[in-house]
């Protein structure tokens with residue numbers, strides 16, 4: 045009785061009671077007793093709503109399947125009206141009235157869009173990332189969505205892979221912190237109507253696609269998996285993620301979706317994950333293409349037996365599992381287990397209490413794309429831009445004289461938000477040209493020319509647009525017009541780079557330099573002798589070697605979301621100071637990929653930063669080893685000075701701890717944020733260890749002239765690694781403790797662990 049009363053009070057406050065496991069178990073057992081085998085399998089069937097809802101029409105075939113109890117969930121449908129209509133079919137027409145779970149790729153915002161995840165990670169601001177996920181959850185849940193296919197925790201070392209844009213870059217520690225922050229932001233403790241369930245993806249090693257080509261095989265040693273690739277997934281599980289999505293690739297030559305070691309032994313056994321495991325899009329079907337299953341029945345049985353609960357789009361479970369139970373290929377218990385997990389997810393989301401919990405039309409009006417959400421997106425976007433070069437204080441620009449804005453990304457609305465924004469409303473977003481005019485408010489004259497296409501090859505440009513078209517014109521004419529505009533200006537701002545969809549799924553690139561006609565135009569603009577600022581739009585590390593040598597200022601602006609254009613102006617004109625730091629190494633040449641700072645040492649290394657070639661050494665004839673811009677790098681409008689790191693003790697007991705302190709001073713004349721970074725190196729271990737590994741960071745705010753001592757706790761956990769038996773161990777000996785502003789400019793102190 046007290047629980048009911050409390051529930052009533054909480055309901056008035058817009059929250060509900062956290063589900064007690066016992067109550068939930070009892071409820072679900074009772075429900076499952078009433079379910080036929082077919083109905084249980086129906087719960088495991090997840091379908092894309094695109095096939096169900098066309099405009100306002102509901103596809104009768106699929107609505108029939110929902111009514112028959114053959115569908116457990118749908119995804120990527122927008123709007124409470126449509127979602128309510130689908131939910132009503134499930135609740136009113138199916139025999140047991142089990143509500144649908146409704147998912148969407150809410151990857152970096154709903155209608156208020158935040159920067160792409162790679163950019164978000166460059167803020168090194170976990171609170172901001174958590175906040176972005178919180179706002180995304182609030183907006184999505186106000187529009188009928190209760191489940192997001194995010195975060196993506198795939199470590200990506202190869203910039204050719206387009207999906208590097210959807211993750212947190214190359215570092216397992218930073219990636220873990222970011223993935224956990226996103227889970228917290230989306231889910232909270234599920235009790236509120238504006239929290240949604242997160243889905244960790246793509247488990248596992250999807251980012252290791254060979255040659256950076258999407259959907260390629262990934263292969264590596266288990267030691268490498270445990271030390272470098274698995275930590276961010278594990279961190280999301282530890283943060284309580286409610287669901288996990290398997291990846292398209294093979295792991296140990298077995299498709300992830302059918303890989304029992306991965307899905308059951310590691311995820312559930314070692315890490316204790318007890319949520320719902322869903323496949324990626326048609327990945328059960330793809331098991332056949334991988335050559336490890338004969339047909340859909342075989343593939344489906346393998347997936348279920350490996351521990352996969354829900355089938356996204358293959359229709360393998362709904363089409364074959366009943367017969368497979370009869371044939372003894374899968375057990376009825378395995379179906380029960382999977383069904384229970386799907387029902388538990390629905391229960392935890394409160395859908396059994398109220399199937400329309402996420403379909404409140406009042407919330408839709410008041411919670412989506414609000415001024416407050418947009419202000420947060422604008423602030424956060426400004427934190428993600430990385431200032432790569434700034435000669436003679438070219439930036440910030442003064443609001444005076446004549447400014448020429450040139451480039452194919454200067455006046456596009458649909459490309460500002462980035463890849464994967466299913467629910468976006470681009471007509472409400474500003475182009476950079478519009479925001480600049482607004483920011484200048486008539487104080488300076490703004491000239492504009494598109495200048496060139498994205499690339500000379502029309503077909504290639506179309507393929508890279510995926511619906512987010514950029515106007516095409518004649519390159520020669522556009523160049524002439526741009527040069528005429530540039531000659532009248534005091535400064536030239538170039539908005540160039542990739543379109544939003546040149547990264548993301550199925551957008552691998554083998555050439556990472558500025559595309560042909562854009563590079564040619566940039567060279568001509570530089571020849572005018574006017575100062576040139578390059579705003580590099582990209583969803584991946586690109587090659588900016590020529591630009592570094594020839595352009596006065598370069599800022600990587602990624603794809604900054606719905607408020608990107610305003611945020612760019614905030615930083616461009618100095619209302620805000622750039623403070624993003626790279627979470628990916630930016631190469632000098634595409635051939636350096638995969639390029640990452642935390643590599644193992646060769647037996648024939650060259651000195652870090654070596655400028656020439658050495659015969660019989662680990663280097664290239666034609667390009668230096670080190671990146672153009674290293675991991676952790678980013679400039680500011682002020683400057684910082686770092687002292688030597690100091691330890692509270694030179695030795696540490698195996699279960700003890702020491703403190704590392706470094707003094708950081710803002711030596712410029714602007715207040716600004718700095719990201720103080722801590723790296724370690726295990727000097728001698730039983731397996732080869734990375735030359736450096738990020739183990740801590742702190743974002744601090746320093747006033748002009750202010751200095752501060754920044755202290756990190758060095759804990760045994762930080763010094764541990766997975767050895768060749770996959771045991772997590774701390775091996776005594778010497779460690780380098782390094783602090784500094786990025787992974788290149790570090791100062792070192794020695795720590796001995798006894």
Ligand code: BGC
Nearest residue numbers: 120149193245246324325549
């Ligand atoms: C992608 C996933 C995504 C899913 C559903 C797949 O193609 O790999 O990341 O969540 O589609 O849209």
